[in-house]
Amino acid sequence: MIVVISILEILLLCLGASVLIYRTQLRISEALSSGIIITFITLSLIFQTAFLLGQPNLAFALEGVLIIISLFILKKRSKYLIYFYQRFKNFSSQYKLIVGLLSIPWTYLGLQAVLLPPANWDSMTYNLARVMLFQQEKSLYLTEITTHRQAVFPVGSDILHHIFLRFYTDYGIGIFSFLAYVSIGLGTYALCRRYTSSQISLMATLVIISLPEVVYQSTSTKNDIITAATAIFCFLTVHRLLEKLTLTDVILLTLGLAFGISAKTSFLGFILPFSLFFGLLLLKKYKVGVLIKLIADNSLPFILLIIPIVILSQLWLFIHNHYFWGGWSGAETFTSIHKQSDGLKGAVANLVRYVFQSVHFLKLGDILFESISGLTLSNTLQNTYDSWLQPLLGDAGIGKDFTPAFNILWTPHEDLSWFGPFGFLLVIPGIIYSILRGKKSLQALSLTLMGYAVILCYKVVWMPWNGRFFSLFFAASGVCVAYFIESVKFKRKF
Structure with a gap:
């Protein structure tokens, strides 16, 4: 029963976030895709904050507040829920064969994500094992470990599994990867619709969600598929910013980039070119003065954003790694194994x-x-x-x-x-x-x-x-x- 409640909580938060950010000029697929990632960001931030304060149980209270807020949003904006349903019904009617065929493997993958126990070697030795250690120590600063990976890697994605592992069950634990897979499909369609027709967009979406490695990861407990979904979230958000500069999207983009780092260090390799190429486009459209004015006119939100960014960006972890292990990403004897030195x-x-x-x-x-x-x-x-x-x-x-x-x-x-x-x-x-x-x-x-x-x-x-x-x-x-x-x-x- 506790697994069902936890899954319902996650789905409720995803739906609440989707309805919250939806507006008439936004596609439903974009709202749903983004809502999933916003939920990941929020839960990760809550769990990391609670553990950093040494009070893991604080997460229960914060989750309770989130659930109440989500229910309030869904009630206040219930007309959008009805609209979502109507649009899905129309889409299903228009593409009966595709929806019918997709429902079979997606149902199978969803059940597999929820019911099958994790078996990935990385997950069993550190992705999930480290969460059990976090719970045991009531801290994210691990020093007594069996593998270096448990201590030095970013925690933002792995900590999501705390929602199940705190009850000492691994049922349902693949739901985050499956939702990331769904987010990739929805986000791909939404992004494609900015450039092409619905038919071509659907074709491209089917291509992406059928890529073998992406399908295999849809039921995994690894973090790679979550970084992919986060990248699409960032692409969607920056496209909205290129259309109209808003405080909400600036905050969402900043949180999305920070969450990507907290999911996997390799996401830094995405942030660098992303910031360069899209930064140039934003500067070309809005000029530096406009961006500075946006920050100056909304100084309080940006000040309040500092703490979530510090937590999500893993700055605290990198500092701890430097002082305890001798390097921002871990001990040199460990990191040198993975560094390309030729x-x-x-x-x-x-x-x-x-x-x-x-x-x-x-x-x-x-x-x-x-x-x-x-x-x-x-x-x-x-x-x-x-x-x-x-x-x-x-x-x-x-x-x-x-x-x-x-x-x-x-x-x-x-x-x-x-x-x-x-x-x-x-x-x-x-x-x-x-x-x-x-x-x-x-x-x-x-x-x-x-x-x-x-x-x-x-x-x-x-x-x-x-x-x-x-x-x-x-x-x-x-x-x-x-x-x-x-x-x-x-x-x-x-």
């Missing part, structure tokens, strides 16, 4: 490896190709790399624990899978095409994703399970896919 050559080598891994036609593709030619596609790719590129690239950029074993594995597993045929045939060409031919805002989005990928190649060693780091790159690219499909379709007409 410079530009290592980055180029990793980029080449990831391109080869992106040629992913699934196990079925291997079976079909082997039945025709006697060879498997994955082995053909592997042999090509080993014969032509390995002599040039060597082991540059590969983690020392994995040299010289660069393997192309088309394994249907969360840790080892990649992003399927659509990832190679639509996502990558779509991003490149959007950079070359897209509108300024679409170019900024595409360059942000490309910049994120380049930073990953440069900063992180190649490891067999690095595909999960690219969940953000592929899952947030739906609008590029839509723009690419529409452009190809338009050209074929002429």
Whole structure:
């Protein structure tokens, strides 16, 4: 029963947040997608605050207040709930076949997220294990640990599981990843509709939500899919800011970026190009004086925002890591394992490896190709790399624990899978095409994703399970896919 109550609480907060931010010029899909991430941000902030104060039970009181506020919002804005339902009914009627087909796997994934116990190795050794340690110590500052990961990694995503683990149950624990998956689908559609028709937007959305690694992560207890959903949240918010500068969206964007850091350190690789490319667009439209005036006219909200940002940005954790472990991200003996130290050559080598891994036609593709030619596609790719590129690239950029074993594995597993045929045939060409031919805002989005990928190649060693780091790159690219499909379709007409 407690699991059901906790799930209902999460869904209530998501719905309340969605209705709260909805306005007539906003698409329902955008409101729902954003509402999910706002709920994640709020719960993460509540749990982190309670633990940092050494009073985990304080979260119950704060959650109670949130529930009351959500119920009040839903009652006051009940007309929007009715409108949401009517729009969903109309959409379902218009796309009966698609909705009917999607309802089957989504129901299965939802049940799997709620009912199946977690089994991911990372989750069992630190993502979830550390939350149990937080509860035991009543603190987020861990010093007695079994693996360095439990102490030094950002806590913002993992701490969400406290809502179930505080009752010592793991039923329902995959709900956050599943909701992030739903948020990705809704957010992708909303973002695509800013550039393309509803049909093309729906097509691109189906491409993204069917990417193998994204599907595998939809029931996981890892944090990669949450960072991908957060990136889409930031893209949606900054697009609204490019249309109209509002205090609400500035605050939401700031919180979204901070939450991304609190979910996974690699999100910094997203923030850097995002801030650069979209920052230039915002400055070009509003000028520095307008932005300064917005802050000056709303000084109190921005002052109050400081504490949530400090907590969500993990500044407190990075300071603790520096003083206790000797580095902002942990001890040097630990962080050096994952740092790519071969410079530009290592980055180029990793980029080449990831391109080869992106040629992913699934196990079925291997079976079909082997039945025709006697060879498997994955082995053909592997042999090509080993014969032509390995002599040039060597082991540059590969983690020392994995040299010289660069393997192309088309394994249907969360840790080892990649992003399927659509990832190679639509996502990558779509991003490149959007950079070359897209509108300024679409170019900024595409360059942000490309910049994120380049930073990953440069900063992180190649490891067999690095595909999960690219969940953000592929899952947030739906609008590029839509723009690419529409452009190809338009050209074929002429």
